[in-house]
Amino acid sequence: MKAKRMIRLLDNADAAVLLLKQDKEQGSNLSFRDLPSPYRKQVLNWAINQDSEYLELESHRFQRLRDKRHQMILGHSGDRHHLQRTLLLKLLPELQKGGEPYNATASVLGPLLGWDNCVVAKRVSAKELDILGFWSHGNLKSPQHHSLAGNAAQNLYEGLHRLHQSAICREFPLDSMISQTPSALWIGHRIDLPDNHGTGHICAWGKPDLLDTDTSEWLIALAADTLGAWLLTQSSTGEKNYEHSTEPRDLLTSLPGRKTFDLALQHAVEAYKQRQQDCLIALVDIHGFSEINNTYGRQEGDNLLKRLADELLEMSRRKDQVFRFGGDEFMLLMPLTKGRPPVAKRLKAIESNLQENHPEFKLSYSMATLSDVNGSAEDLMLKIDQELNNFKHNYKLN
Numbered sequence: 001m002k003a004k005r006m007i008r009l010l011d012n013a014d015a016a017v018l019l020l021k022q023d024k025e026q027g028s029n030l031s032f033r034d035l036p037s038p039y040r041k042q043v044l045n046w047a048i049n050q051d052s053e054y055l056e057l058e059s060h061r062f063q064r065l066r067d068k069r070h071q072m073i074l075g076h077s078g079d080r081h082h083l084q085r086t087l088l089l090k091l092l093p094e095l096q097k098g099g100e101p102y103n104a105t106a107s108v109l110g111p112l113l114g115w116d117n118c119v120v121a122k123r124v125s126a127k128e129l130d131i132l133g134f135w136s137h138g139n140l141k142s143p144q145h146h147s148l149a150g151n152a153a154q155n156l157y158e159g160l161h162r163l164h165q166s167a168i169c170r171e172f173p174l175d176s177m178i179s180q181t182p183s184a185l186w187i188g189h190r191i192d193l194p195d196n197h198g199t200g201h202i203c204a205w206g207k208p209d210l211l212d213t214d215t216s217e218w219l220i221a222l223a224a225d226t227l228g229a230w231l232l233t234q235s236s237t238g239e240k241n242y243e244h245s246t247e248p249r250d251l252l253t254s255l256p257g258r259k260t261f262d263l264a265l266q267h268a269v270e271a272y273k274q275r276q277q278d279c280l281i282a283l284v285d286i287h288g289f290s291e292i293n294n295t296y297g298r299q300e301g302d303n304l305l306k307r308l309a310d311e312l313l314e315m316s317r318r319k320d321q322v323f324r325f326g327g328d329e330f331m332l333l334m335p336l337t338k339g340r341p342p343v344a345k346r347l348k349a350i351e352s353n354l355q356e357n358h359p360e361f362k363l364s365y366s367m368a369t370l371s372d373v374n375g376s377a378e379d380l381m382l383k384i385d386q387e388l389n390n391f392k393h394n395y396k397l398n
């Protein structure tokens with residue numbers, strides 16, 4: 001077939017096509033002619049003067065087919081709008097089906113990326129990963145459990161300011177998944193939820209087949225955000241199934257009481273186990289409150305309890321909860337986002353506010369996080385009780 005007739009046939013193809021005969025341009029289709037002129041020059045220069053199998057330009061990857069005299073150059077577009085649409089149109093129904101979401105993400109993202117391997121992992125503890133989605137050379141593999149130590153993704157979870165990373169596989173000889181392909185490129189992206197940075201990560205390694213590295217990174221980030229958003233909707237609908245307390249609020253302070261605290265702590269423990277959502281619990285007690293009652297009368301004691309309840313609510317963020325645990329004891333439950341909130345400093349400020357009317361007013365307090373006690377509610381209560389006793393004991397000594 002004559003070159004011109006052939007090229008006319010390819011005019012409506014999405015791929016950009018350029019035909020050369022003995023290094024002379026024979027024709028090109030519309031998609032090729034639509035490319036910016038510097039691109040076209042670069043492609044022509046590569047086709048004539050260079051031998052590499054592929055040429056990657058910002059949004060295209062060019063490949064050549066040749067015999068002794070002819071060359072056909074084919075350019076595939078890594079058009080991001082198209083990729084975004086494809087990812088979302090495939091991934092959302094897959095997630096909706098209700099299967100394992102990490103695996104669903106790997107099953108859609110793997111073929112779309114076209115790298116040899118694509119992993120979607122969940123961090124199950126500070127030191128361990130579950131590889132729940134593993135797409136490798138065209139197949140989905142069974143889940144695996146891995147230690148985070150030595151894993152290429154380890155840096156993504158450390159410090160948490162590094163959302164994205166790329167490296168060469170040989171840099172991670174201890175990572176058994178990628179050590180077989182030492183010269184391959186590895187790229188990874190962390191999955192973040194608003195209250196839980198580092199829920200998991202997505203990575204790909206091997207030879208990029210369809211997309212250039214930039215586009216792959218961008219697509220992985222999009223998949224990570226989509227999966228993160230999905231996990232978030234699941235966890236909030238999950239919370240709707242939680243048992244709610246029917247305990248009436250405390251009449252004096254309007255705060256929820258001890259039974260509600262027990263339930264809230266149970267929920268916090270579940271969130272810690274499922275999503276590694278850590279939480280700080282603080283027990284706050286008025287030091288020598290019976291003395292205050294005796295000196296100023298119970299009415300004044302009541303007023304003080306109300307003031308303290310208001311101050312504790314004021315120092316709390318939207319996600320924190322304050323409970324009247326009983327008598328002059330209050331409990332704070334604070335999901336952790338960026339490290340520990342300065343609870344002791346805030347309690348000192350409350351103390352000095354209330355000392356304006358009652359110079360003898362002092363608070364005793366103790367606190368612990370779920371991660372301090374490996375997620376055990378019982379150990380947490382024991383720890384904060386013990387520490388409160390120590391605190392009070394120290395007051396008496398001073």
Ligand SMILES: Nc1nc2c(ncn2[C@@H]2O[C@H](COP(=O)(O)OP(=O)(O)OP(=O)(O)O)[C@@H](O)[C@H]2O)c(=O)[nH]1
Binds near residue numbers: 285287300302328392
């Ligand atoms: N005004 C008032 N007092 C209360 C209320 N509930 C409990 N109390 C009093 O709070 C006091 C708590 O006593 P303790 O647990 O010994 O506490 P404390 O005197 O602060 O002693 P330490 O905590 O060891 O410093 C008791 O005197 C109770 O009668 C209330 O609703 N209003």
